[in-house]
Amino acid sequence: MRNSKSEQATSLETVACPECDLLQQLPELPPGGKARCARCQHTLAIRGTDPLDRPLALTLAAAIVLIVANTAPLMGLSAVGRQASTTILGGAYQMWVQGQEITALIVAFCSVIAPAVYILFMLAVLLAVRRPPAPQWVGELLRWGNSMLPWSMSEVMILGILVALIKIAELATVEPGIGMYAVGGLVVLFPAIMVSFDSQEVWKRVKWADGRVPPLPGAREEGGAEAGR
């Protein structure tokens, strides 16, 4: 038992690079510091100045902006005295109606579902870890939330909307709507959340699958001394 405890203590500082598997010791990082893999330069650890509160604030902001982005019209069109406007889901819906159901689902997933799931799960994770030790499901949510990241494509979507606007501008008068500015907000907020957030801060606070309770971050030294005894 004592053996496994000291193993745990060392495993907290020794890591294997997820991209090249090189074993290395993580140095004690100053706030705002970054550690890169000695071999492949993959970023191994980032110590944010405020790794849990700042992402929480940003995620709350992103949740509000996401709601605006999905309810307000993205852009409007007027031609020969007729008006039309569309929202993000309106775009996906129109694809569905026109017989491109699978494309509609892919568009809806990348523009609405993936960002919404990420924000929801991040909110749940960030709120839950405020009272460590957090239950096991927090880790599960974090995993699912992170897996949504490659699929949430606000920045690609806004460029797509711009190109569509310019294409249609040849045929009719188009104007950007509030929804478009909201999407622009998401383009800034998503990277801001990712940069300020540190997954390891969450893992430190989650109850282990094998029943172990992680030492509280404030009392880490005490835990270390105990392991040494």
Added chain:
Amino acid sequence: MTAIALTAARAGLVSCETCDLLSRPASAAEPGYCPRCGAELAWRRHGSIQTTWALVVAAAICYIPANVLPVLTTNALGSSDSDTIIGGVVFLYTSGSWPLALIVLIASVMVPLGKLVALAYLLIGVQRGRGGNSHERTRLYRMVEFVGRWSMLDVFVDTFTVALVQLQPLMSVEPGAGVLFFAAVVVLTMIAAESFDPRLVWDAAASREGQHA
């Protein structure tokens, strides 16, 4: 680097893909589960090479109809006009916005093709145990991962064009079958990039170094 680098696998340790915790596996054949997050442990992603190959081949097949079939059909005043992806690029170029034409050309034609070639190159390198330049290969892999999402650009352009231009009976735009194949190429190559295990690149290099030593 003269000595063979000490990887976790070489040291008999396995790092969790979910939470990055380094732990001692239950046994070499069956590493078991991560003590912290409970995820299944694996030395390397299961069937990484086969899965990635399958997805790359599927994406390459879809790439052909994606470029040949029309993505948009414009109906205006009784006449109808079909555009492929290249047609859309040409339209943007002739209508005077060549920077946008260039962006769409890169994002929808060159990036998907480049991704397929890059993934095939990485896979062949790993399978033949060619170490080559692992740094270069890792950089290539990261580029494939980073740039992949931008290919979705044309799908968004088509979606919002279709959604907005519905002024029946004067003018309307319909999506063509090409959009589906194109979206399929993007999704398949993205999953392919995720299923490829970049650690295999370094393993291949190490096994070659080991043979020389």
